Amino acid sequence: MTAIDGLFNSFLNFDRVIEFPQLEDSVYVDHAGTTLYCKTQIEAYHKELLSNLYGNPHSRSQSSRLTTDAIDQIRYRVLQLFNTTSEDYTVIFTSGCTGALKLVAESFDFYIENSCHRSTKEISGIEKCDKEKTDVVVDDPGNHKFKVKSGCFAYLLDNHTSVQGMREIVNAEDILCVEETTNENFKIHHVKKGKSKEGNSLFVYPAQSNYCGRKYPMKWIDKIHQGQMPFQRLFPWKWFVVLDAASYVSTSHLNLSLNKPDFVTLSFYKMFGFPTGIGALLVKNESADILKKTYFGGGTVGVSSPTECTHINRSSLSDRFEDGTVPFLDIIALRHGLDSLKNLGGGMKSISRHTFIVAQYFHHYLQGLHHGNGQQVADIYCHGDFSDPSKQGPIVNFNLKRSDGSYIGFAEVDKMAQLYNIHLRTGCFCNIGACQKYLELTSEQIKDNFEAGHVCGDDKDLINGKPTGSVRISFGYMSTIEDAQYCLKFICDCFMENKNKPNFSQDVHSNQFKSAVDITLDSVITEEQPDVSMDSECSDWLSSSMKSVISNEKQDIDQTFCSNKASDQKTECHWTKDLHLVLQACSPANHIVTNICLYPVKSCGAFEVRDWEICETGLKFDREWMIVSESGVTISQKREPKLCLIKPQIDLVRKCLVLRYPDLCSVTVPLDSSDQDQGLQSILPCVGKVCGDRVTGVDCGDTVGQWISEVLDKPGCRLIQQDRTRSRKCKLDKTSNDTENVSKLSLANESQYLLICRQSVEDLQQRIQQNEEYPNFELENLLNRFRANIIIGGGLSFEEDSWATVFIGNNKFLSQGSCTRCQMVCLDQETSERSKEPLKTLAAWRGKKIPFGIHLRHDDAAVRKRIHVGDTLSVR
Numbered sequence: 001m002t003a004i005d006g007l008f009n010s011f012l013n014f015d016r017v018i019e020f021p022q023l024e025d026s027v028y029v030d031h032a033g034t035t036l037y038c039k040t041q042i043e044a045y046h047k048e049l050l051s052n053l054y055g056n057p058h059s060r061s062q063s064s065r066l067t068t069d070a071i072d073q074i075r076y077r078v079l080q081l082f083n084t085t086s087e088d089y090t091v092i093f094t095s096g097c098t099g100a101l102k103l104v105a106e107s108f109d110f111y112i113e114n115s116c117h118r119s120t121k122e123i124s125g126i127e128k129c130d131k132e133k134t135d136v137v138v139d140d141p142g143n144h145k146f147k148v149k150s151g152c153f154a155y156l157l158d159n160h161t162s163v164q165g166m167r168e169i170v171n172a173e174d175i176l177c178v179e180e181t182t183n184e185n186f187k188i189h190h191v192k193k194g195k196s197k198e199g200n201s202l203f204v205y206p207a208q209s210n211y212c213g214r215k216y217p218m219k220w221i222d223k224i225h226q227g228q229m230p231f232q233r234l235f236p237w238k239w240f241v242v243l244d245a246a247s248y249v250s251t252s253h254l255n256l257s258l259n260k261p262d263f264v265t266l267s268f269y270k271m272f273g274f275p276t277g278i279g280a281l282l283v284k285n286e287s288a289d290i291l292k293k294t295y296f297g298g299g300t301v302g303v304s305s306p307t308e309c310t311h312i313n314r315s316s317l318s319d320r321f322e323d324g325t326v327p328f329l330d331i332i333a334l335r336h337g338l339d340s341l342k343n344l345g346g347g348m349k350s351i352s353r354h355t356f357i358v359a360q361y362f363h364h365y366l367q368g369l370h371h372g373n374g375q376q377v378a379d380i381y382c383h384g385d386f387s388d389p390s391k392q393g394p395i396v397n398f399n400l401k402r403s404d405g406s407y408i409g410f411a412e413v414d415k416m417a418q419l420y421n422i423h424l425r426t427g428c429f430c431n432i433g434a435c436q437k438y439l440e441l442t443s444e445q446i447k448d449n450f451e452a453g454h455v456c457g458d459d460k461d462l463i464n465g466k467p468t469g470s471v472r473i474s475f476g477y478m479s480t481i482e483d484a485q486y487c488l489k490f491i492c493d494c495f496m497e498n499k500n501k502p503n504f505s506q507d508v509h510s511n512q513f514k515s516a517v518d519i520t521l522d523s524v525i526t527e528e529q530p531d532v533s534m535d536s537e538c539s540d541w542l543s544s545s546m547k548s549v550i551s552n553e554k555q556d557i558d559q560t561f562c563s564n565k566a567s568d569q570k571t572e573c574h575w576t577k578d579l580h581l582v583l584q585a586c587s588p589a590n591h592i593v594t595n596i597c598l599y600p601v602k603s604c605g606a607f608e609v610r611d612w613e614i615c616e617t618g619l620k621f622d623r624e625w626m627i628v629s630e631s632g633v634t635i636s637q638k639r640e641p642k643l644c645l646i647k648p649q650i651d652l653v654r655k656c657l658v659l660r661y662p663d664l665c666s667v668t669v670p671l672d673s674s675d676q677d678q679g680l681q682s683i684l685p686c687v688g689k690v691c692g693d694r695v696t697g698v699d700c701g702d703t704v705g706q707w708i709s710e711v712l713d714k715p716g717c718r719l720i721q722q723d724r725t726r727s728r729k730c731k732l733d734k735t736s737n738d739t740e741n742v743s744k745l746s747l748a749n750e751s752q753y754l755l756i757c758r759q760s761v762e763d764l765q766q767r768i769q770q771n772e773e774y775p776n777f778e779l780e781n782l783l784n785r786f787r788a789n790i791i792i793g794g795g796l797s798f799e800e801d802s803w804a805t806v807f808i809g810n811n812k813f814l815s816q817g818s819c820t821r822c823q824m825v826c827l828d829q830e831t832s833e834r835s836k837e838p839l840k841t842l843a844a845w846r847g848k849k850i851p852f853g854i855h856l857r858h859d860d861a862a863v864r865k866r867i868h869v870g871d872t873l874s875v876r
Contacts (some may be wrong), residue, residue, distance in 0.1 A: 012345050020478050027486050028423045031355075031397050031476035031486055032210055032247060037273030038478070041340040045274075045333045051652035056329055058299050067328050075318070078280060079382035081338060081348075082249075082264075086255035089264075090288065092281040093326050097246040098162040100265035100281035101204075102243055103321065104168035104649050107291040110151030110173070110199045149173040151199025152235040156180070156216070156279045157433040158209050161243060164433070168206065173197050178231050179437070185418075186231050188540070200290060201239045203229075207248035211434035213395030213474070214383035215248065218259040240287055242344050246270050246279070247732050251355045251476065251735075253348035255593075262287035270678050272337030275330040297323030336503040338349060345477040352389065358475045360386055362484035365504065366396065369491065371403035372498040377491065379407075380712035381438035381470060384774040394475040397438070399467050402847075403497040409461030409848055413495075418638075418823045419839050420490045427457060439467055460822075462848065494840060578610070582870055583667075584795035586758070589875035592757060593808060595783075598622035600648040600657055601719070602690075602747045605829065606784065611868035614811065614858060615726055617744045618752035619789055621650050621671070625657065625689070625700070626747050627708055630716025639822055640712055641832040659704065667707040669700045669719065690747050696723040722747050732816040732855055743857040751855035752818055755800065756788040760852070761777055763797040768841050781840060784829040788853055800854050812859035818851030825852075 006723055016023065017037040028036060055063030057071060075091040093101040100626075136442050154170035155163050157179040167175050173194035179187040203224050208215045223229050224241050232239065243261035264282035269275065283291070294305070294529040296311060300320050304311035314320050345351040363386045367672055369377035381397045400408040410426035416422050428435035436446065445466075453469050454460040474489060485504040492501050582594045597606040598619040603626070613620045627635045629645070649658040657670040684711045697720035699705075708717040727744035730751060743752055761783050768777045784789060790808070792800070803815045827838050 006602055016478055016480070018343060020487070026421045026423060026481050029473040029475060029479070029487060030423050030425045031250065032213075032429075032474035032481065033425050033475040034269050034470065035250060035271065035273050036478060037337070038340050038344055040344070041272065041274065041336045041571075044336045045338070046764045048332065048336070049329070053329060054332065056325055063874045065557070067332075070335075073326060075330050075519060076100055077335060077338050078282075082254045082256045083258075087259070089256060089281045090285060090287060092283060092318050092321045093331060094265075097244065097265045097267040097270075098161075098165075098279075100263075100279055101162045101166055101242070101244070102169075103281055104202075104263055104265070104291070107293060107321075108200070108240070109200055109290050109292045110149065110153070110171050110201070121227060121394070139814065142852045147192065147201075150197040151869060152176060152196075152201040153229060154178050154201070155205045156205040157435055157437055158211065158214070158431065159204065159206055160246070161211060161430040161793035163204050163206075163244060167191060170202070172202070173199065174235065176231060178203075179432070179433075181290050183228070186229070188231050196236050196779070198232065200799040201232075201235055201237050202242065203239060204242040204244060206244040206246075207254065208245075208393045208395075210247040210395070211429055211431045211436055211472070212381050212383060212397045212438065213247075213393035214413055214508070215252070215393055216393050220636060221261050223261050226441075238288060238441045240503070247393065247395075249348075251348075252352050256282070260284060261801070262290075268334055268337060272340050274337060275327075278327055278330045278334070283317060285317070291321070292705065293320055296325065296653065299512065314635040341477075351477040354392035354477060355475045355479065356389040356392070357390075357481050358481055358484050359396055362473065362475075362487060363396045365370055365484075365488050365502070366398065366491070369488075369496055370498065371496060372500075373403050375401065375403050375405055377401065377496050394479075395472060396474070397470050399470045400495050402489065402495075403787065403850065405447075405876065406465060407462060407467050408495060411459035411461040412468050412843055412848060412850060413471050414459075415822050415850060416494045416839065416843050417490065417828055419488075419836055422487060422490055424487075425472045425474075426461075430474055432456070435469060439470065441466075441468075446491050455773040459849070477636070494843060498818040523721070537731065562778070568778070582792055588794065588796055589756075590794045591875075592793050593790060593867070593869050593871045593873065594793040595788075596869055597787075597789055597791070598650075601646065601659070602626040602634070602648060603640075603643045604659075605644050605647040606787065607650060611866050613861050614865050614867060616863050618748065618858070621657075622789065623747040625669075625719055625721050626695075626697075626716050627712075629714065630722055637716075637827055638822075639712075640826055641834065642712060644829045644832050645828060646708075646711060653792075659707070661711050664705065664707070667704050669704050670876075690728070690749065693728045695728065696726050696748065697716075703742060718789050730857060750819075753789045753813065754787070754819055754853055755790045755792060755856055756783070756786050756801050756853035757784070757792045757795055757797075758796045759793075759795055760800065761786070764838055764841065764845075764852075765868075767845060768837050771837070771841070772836070777837065783830065785825045785838065786825065787824070787829070787852055790856070790867070801851070803854065803875050805854070805874065805876050807874045808867055811862040811865055811867060813856040813862075814859065816857055818849070819855055820849040821852050822850075 019040060020035065020036055021039060052066065054067045055071070056063050057064055057067045075354075076086070078091050079085055079089055089456055092100075092103070094103060094505065105417055115845075150170050150173050151171075152174040153167060154176040155169045155178065157177055172192075174190070174196060175192035177189040177191050181187050205216055205220065208219070220229065221241050221243065224232070224239050226429070227239065227249060240262040242263040242265065243259075245264050245266045247270065248254060249266050254264070256264070262284045265279065270279075292312065293300075296313070300314055300323055302312040302314055310377055310632075341348065341351065345354075346604070363382070364381065367376075367380055367813055371377060378398045378400050381399075384391055384397075386392050398411060399410065402408060414424070414426045419641040432446070435441065436443075441449075449460075449468055450462050452460070452463050454463060475483070492498075533701070579594060582592055586592050586594070595608060596610070596619070597608050598612065598613055598621060600621050602623045625648075629635055633642065639839050645661055646671040647660045648670070649660070650659055651668075654668070655671045657671060658666050659666050660666045700719040700721055703717045705716075708719060709715050727746065730743040732750055745752060765777055765779055765782055766776050768782075801818060806813050806815065821839060821842060823839060825842075826837065827833075828833050828835070839850065842852060847851065
């Protein structure tokens with residue numbers, strides 16, 4: 001990335017391809033979630049670890065002292081970044097911003113009659129627990145479990161969930177949620193109304209909203225301290241301020257020499273991507289005494305007695321609150337992250353300018369997009385007009401709308417974004433308050449949405465046509481105008497109903513845009529700027545005929561699969577002839593099974609059969625194996641498209657699974673991997689999961705593991721067979737005919753079977769072929785992309801959507817609803833090449849959850865029966 005025509009700040013002069021190779025073929029716009037680490041940063045950290053011996057800082061060895069000194073230097077660097085010193089603030093390392101907020105909530109003393117301004121000498125004195133007085137005293141210096149609540153805890157509506165969580169443990173008499181209605185006018189929500197007893201009070205607000213990027217005034221800090229905010233009139237006591245700076249400091253300069261909150265909370269990965277799991281609480285030294293420590297761990301006390309309730313705290317504030325051994329190697333990694341901000345980003349002021357320009361460009365052009373009928377494409381949730389960088393951060397939050405004004409659910413947008421390799425964020429972003437405010441949701445609606453099944457993080461994006469969340473795009477210092485343009489082009493391609501598409505590459509070089517950039521670059525981005533305003537017989541014959549053919553050829557085709565080409569060609573010839581006969585019998589009135597496929601190895605190629613046994617989890621051996629990475633993470637086609645070229649076959653004669661891949665010798669695995677005496681192994685927790693379910697399995701051995709590793713060019717891959725004694729349970733919604741919903745699953749994502757209809761696929765094919773880019777989209781290619789277990793011929797397009805109970809042959813199946821589609825359908829199952837179709841057409845046509853095909857479960861009586869090609873399907 002280089003400075004071009006004044007578009008980028010001159011300090012941002014680095015090669016993004018070299019520094020951020022992980023961005024190859026991807027557009028990352030979720031910097032408010034976490035920004036990215038650079039190559040230089042990781043290499044420098046790696047070099048430091050290999051060049052130095054770092055010991056536990058609680059020891060006294062030379063390596064331990066080196067660690068202590070290095071940590072002290074990092075504390076200094078953190079304070080320096082925020083333009084302050086150790087005379088004014090102390091850095092306490094935490095697990096993250098949430099950990100810092102929790103620490104304040106646990107420790108803040110709301111009782112004003114306490115000696116809340118004791119000296120350091122007094123704090124380090126001997127603390128004694130008086131067990132006989134704990135039920136009557138107010139202040140027990142040994143455990144600080146105050147029996148009298150007092151003071152007020154207040155927080156802004158637009159706050160992270162972690163701030164809401166503070167209210168559950170604070171010892172305040174009154175709890176307020178403060179909603180800003182207009183500039184410095186507030187609506188007070190009494191979350192807990194007490195007797196308003198005098199005491200220390202605490203207000204928490206974000207320096208920048210992680211929802212929409214609105215920067216809240218720093219002058220509120222002084223106003224709170226002076227009791228000048230309207231909501232303080234009911235509580236005219238001593239107030240303290242917690243500034244949640246996690247979102248703000250990721251792209252803005254926080255100057256603690258000008259604005260002095262009592263407590264500042266942050267997470268470092270938001271700033272430079274690595275390390276994760278570490279943040280800080282910055283405590284203003286003048287306010288430190290208001291924090292009362294209860295628990296003490298290793299390193300926080302000078303002495304403690306195991307036989308008496310006595311201990312002596314350490315005098316250093318950071319030592320007192322950092323329980324146990326700090327994550328010292330992670331802390332040491334912070335130096336290299338801070339270096340990257342300076343050396344690559346040019347410092348926080350330069351980063352602020354650059355990120356605002358990119359975000360403003362995206363915002364303004366998104367705001368100007370209209371459908372052909374004049375309807376705006378997007379509802380943007382923003383405080384102001386996105387013109388003042390001192391009041392707005394590089395976050396754009398919005399929902400898309402169709403030309404009729406109806407909303408497009410965020411889950412649909414997310415699926416299409418994945419197709420374009422765009423990484424963004426959807427939902428409420430752990431900020432239900434802002435979501436409630438900007439989406440105009442009442443508390444009752446939030447409760448109703450929950451009753452309707454919506455919870456944080458799910459894909460229930462629309463309820464009664466109204467959005468439950470939104471789409472967020474945010475930028476970082478390595479973002480470019482091209483990133484913003486690509487996101488805009490994606491929105492226009494997929495959701496804009498207008499033949500006249502804008503040319504963003506021309507617009508970016510216009511004099512009008514350059515002029516707007518120059519104005520922005522001349523602005524002061526930091527908080528130092530003062531605030532300013534801104535048919536049936538034939539079917540029966542065919543069914544019996546096909547069963548006869550299958551019975552006669554079962555020994556040659558279904559049980560033994562020869563590896564020589566002559567046999568493969570013969571099988572293919574018979575198969576094509578038989579399929580032709582089946583298709584001839586299909587009609588709008590006759591539904592017939594044309595194909596049966598199982599996928600023995602999850603996310604690998606299909607194994608097509610003419611008839612197959614039904615077991616308690618679906619088709620026998622369907623998705624019974626899965627491939628995991630060296631770290632135990634399940635690998636799918638989304639990450640490794642070449643998986644579709646691995647073609648599994650079930651050899652019932654030799655009782656083995658055969659895996660084939662182009663230009664490689666095949667490999668075999670016993671159908672029962674326990675025959676290898678591998679022993680039962682548990683997949684690594686939280687990584688070997690299928691749709692959130694932890695699964696257990698048997699490792700199939702080194703031979704197949706090495707074969708898969710060679711195919712994928714990934715060392716350490718393993719083939720895992722599901723433990724047959726531990727099936728999963730289907731989580732799909734119950735239907736009126738499915739009262740128990742106790743269907744068992746293999747490693748399939750959601751259901752025992754997936755059914756699609758050829759007529760629906762043909763309809764989709766015709767729509768795709770209307771696009772000049774895909775004039776010859778073959779039907780069989782399209783069918784294979786949907787990876788169905790059962791393919792039906794005949795009938796009408798999409799009538800399967802309304803089916804509740806179906807009979808295939810003599811087997812009863814219950815519908816469990818439509819299958820929601822994702823980018824997997826865009827992968828050619830014969831070449832592993834990606835395209836934007838058919839998902840793009842499906843999304844524009846079918847909308848919402850992009851449904852195609854239906855989930856089925858079998859009636860228990862079907863177990864150990866068989867399903868055949870040529871079976872008729874009837875709906876009852």
